Amino acid sequence: MDRKEFLSSIGFSAASLFVATCVGSCKKDSVSGPTVDFTIDLTLYPALNNAGGYVYLNGVIIAKTSSANLIAVAAACSHEGANVQYQNNNNQFYCPRHGAKFNTSGAVTQGPASTPLKQYTVTVNGNSVRING
Template sequence: MDRKDFLASIGLSAATFAFINCAGCAKSSNAPSGDTSGPTGIDFTLDLNLPANAGLSNNGGHLVSNGVIVARTTSGSFVAAQRSCTHESYGLIYQPSASRFYCANHGATFSESGTVTNGPASRALTTYHTQLTGTSLRIYS
């Protein structure tokens, strides 16, 4: 291999490496939206009989709707909080076994009532009221 071929192959390898690393930076569904506050004016109802809401059929289940995580605690009550972390707006996960909301990106945790239990977040989640009437669950501000 002469010098010209060697430099050309290194250039191609470097370009391939850069492309692979940049492709890994693609925006994911858990990427921050930029807004760390919860949605306002929330008022919607979930029909618990619908298959789309089956995540709430059992204690510990949850779903996301309208920017809100709606969860059924291990004791069977319903809680609702903003979907995004107050630190950098990454999507939260509900962890029923720990009775908390968790941000997998930086490790922040929040109680079911929305208070910060572990940083780096320093501001509580916006939480919403829930009201169960028969099989209709209303979530509202």
Template sequence: MDRKEFLNSMGMSAAAFALINCMGCKKSDGSNDADTTGPTGIDFTLDLSLATNAALLNNGGSLAINGLIVARTMTGNYIAVQRSCTHESYTLSYQSANSRFYCANHGSTFAESGAVTNGPATRSLTAYHTQLTGTSLRIYS
């Protein structure tokens, strides 16, 4: 193999490697992509007397379930929003001390209502209804 053939094969190998590593890479353009929208048809109930849901007994507590974050605000209200960021579908966390949802990947923040308070996200989170009856917390669309 001469030098030209060697360099050509190395270039083709590098190009193939780059192509394989980028397959499946997708940059969201902020459109209404299915992976950045909240789940639909939500209707379930959490029994707050169960240990698995104990985080919701305290103001500022939250839990992730069924693609949502269900939280109890510092004022004692129950809220529920989609768990994925509307920017690029990264997992959000609830920061009760700041009364917001936060995406650690790109820094987007959302109010407890789901409204964008800091980008790069431009679309609000899908928010869900909550209804407390005794120790049963219903979350629904």
């Protein structure tokens, strides 16, 4: 009996190998944020001067909250990758594609997403803002 016959005799096929490798890695709800480390000059992003303003840079959404903090999470929704938006009135990130919501730390507060958005460290030094994580 050769290897192919042996594998076939125990019910193993190329299809079962695909299923076995796909179980853990083919889930739709597994989008994660990029690893980044960049610095911006706030004077070039006037949207970040006002509460509720936000910009997308390098796969990250950077937003200014009503308490004047700058926060940053992965821009791509963890459900199917649409860009989330910052909603200052609810102090949350919202995905317009299917309605998922995330708090300012990126935690899911409403599905269909079930995986948090990656949160980044934001360090402000005058007009220089470093985003990394």
